[in-house]
Amino acid sequence: MIKNNEKLLSLYVHWPYCEAKCPYCDFNSHVNEVIDENQWIKSYKNQLYYMKEELLRNDIDFKNLNTVFFGGGTPSLMPLGIIERILDISSNIFGFDTDIEITLEANPNSYDRTRFIKLKDIGINRLSIGVQSLNNKYLKFLGRLHNIKDVNIATRDASSIFDNISVDIIYAFYDQDLVEWTNELETFLKANNLHHLSLYQLTIEEGTKFFKDYNKGIIKLIDDDLASEFYKVSNNILTDFEFIKYEVSNYAKEGFRCKHNLNYWNSENWIGIGPGAFGRLWSSNSKTKRIEYQNYKNPKTWVSRNFFQAKFDKITEFDCHVSDTDVLMMGLRLYEGLDISKLNNRSIINDDSLNYLKKQQMISFKENILKIHEDHMIKLNSIVNYLINP
Ligand SMILES: C[S@@+](CC[C@H](N)C(=O)[O-])C[C@H]1O[C@@H](n2cnc3c(N)ncnc32)[C@H](O)[C@@H]1O
Ligand code: SF4
Structure with missing residues (x-):
């Protein structure tokens, strides 16, 4: 039985804008538009205060936040003033653990040394770089705006600023050569002092351009046996480089597992603010009750909600079976x-x-x-x- 007062508390902040929409991506991301910074700060702030009330209303005995995660979209494009205010307000409302992990997702093409030094100064202590591929051919296929030279500049330079760097890579494409991939991964790991890697195999998500292309036969997926081979070979390389495989797609050096994602996989409590973000809390009124708060997806709808409108798009109470299925899916x-x-x-x-x-x-x-x-x-x-x- 879940005991609420033993649960950790995380904060997820969604920034929905990107420079362009990638053809494979079904995240809540939209092409950049002009925004009113103060209005965005106000909306994030209102949600933080509202969620504190929700925690109290549900008798959730929260301690400090142990992680904050700025995800997207492309949060490296977020105005620094907004990030700074969110960190100030959430630290005042909830308190921060002394060893809090604060991650921000960054794209190599929006890398700018001065800006990243400022990000560290305002509290970001973990950077997750969207490398996506170690080969220009696949970066182009994925519709990315950066090339491998940008990847190397951003990753090497960021290592001189941050003490905790993670990279996201997609691999095992239909026509990808296993030997070439092996060389690329080894060369990249030798050249960079990374602490964490997320290695994903491409999935075709409904509603994306790749979904249409896949159904028309324009793009194909690698077959399952070869995909397993790519997985095994990559696991072996990462083990050689002293990474611990701790989750199906995630690898970390000792002491660098992603605390934020562990909170999801361990079904802890988390608050989600920003367009489309969702949060989940266990209510201590009833130890089997889990509540999910789903934000409005559309950035304009989300930011322009006023005090009299519904705070969330949807609030769902999970029954015991749904909660347990999720605990199993995540924990395994x-x-x-x-x-x-x-x-x-x-x-x-x-x-x-x-x-x-x-x-x-x-x-x-x-x-x-x-x-x-x-x-x-x-x-x-x-x-x-x-x-x-x-
Ligand atoms: C929110 S996205 C990262 C944000 C950041 N803007 C970027 O693109 O680098 C999180 C990660 O999910 C992975 N991802 C997204 N869509 C995927 C797909 N269809 N198949 C496999 N991995 C995917 C990518 O590696 C991506 O870095
Ligand atoms: S930059 Fe990242 S979040 Fe934005 S569309 Fe591409 S994959 Fe999605």
């Missing part, structure tokens, strides 16, 4: 596995499925810790769906 992403005493109702797990998966050595289950075997992590979603009783 972690290589350490999930302590199933976190579930409200253990019978969500189908025992026949559990025994079958154990026999096939796809999962292990010892002393309450349920874990997916390393080689089968890539099939995570289908394994979890098979495990759960409908």
Whole structure:
């Protein structure tokens, strides 16, 4: 059973603007437009105060924030004054842990040394750089505005400013050569002092340009066996470079796991502010009740809400089954596995499925810790769906 006062608290801040819309991206991102900085600060501030009231109303015994994450969109384009105010206000309202992790996502083409020194000065202590590919051919395919030279400049220079650097890379494209990828990844890791990597395989998301192209046969996806091969080879390279694989797509040097994402995977409490952001809180009035707050997606709608309008687009109360499914889905992403005493109702797990998966050595289950075997992590979603009783 979840005990609320043992939960950590995170803050996610969404910035919805980018220089251009990438053809594969279904995040809530829109091409840059002129904004009224004060109006945006006011809206973020109102939401922070409102969420503090929600925490109190739901009897959530919150301590300090242990992470803040500026995600997007492209938050490296965010006016510094807005970032600074959000950090001031949230620190006053909630308090910051002494070792708080404050991440900002940055795109290599909006990298500017002076600006990044200022970002560090105002409190950003972790930078997540959207490298996306180590090859110009695929950067072009992904519609990115930067090239590999921009990647190298941004990554090397940022390392001289920040003590905690992460990069996002998409790999295993349809016609990608495994040997070429191996060389690119090794060369990049040798040249840069990175602390964390997120390596994703391309997914085709509904509503994107890639979705239409895929359905017309203009673009293709790599086959599953080759995708597994790319995954295994990449895992081995990262192990050689002393990265610990701690989640299906995430690798960290010792002491540099992303605390913010761990809060999602461990189903802690988090507040989400900004267009389209969502937050989830466990209510201590009822230990099985989890509430999700979903913000208006459209940036103009979100920023222009006034005091008399609905604060959120949607507030949903999860029932026990939905909460437990989510706790399982998220927790099993972690290589350490999930302590199933976190579930409200253990019978969500189908025992026949559990025994079958154990026999096939796809999962292990010892002393309450349920874990997916390393080689089968890539099939995570289908394994979890098979495990759960409908
Ligand atoms: C919000 S986006 C990052 C924001 C930042 N503007 C950027 O593009 O670098 C988070 C990450 O999700 C990954 N991503 C987004 N869409 C994806 C897709 N369709 N397939 C695989 N990875 C994707 C990218 O690596 C991206 O860096
Ligand atoms: S820059 Fe990032 S958030 Fe913006 S459209 Fe591209 S992938 Fe999406």
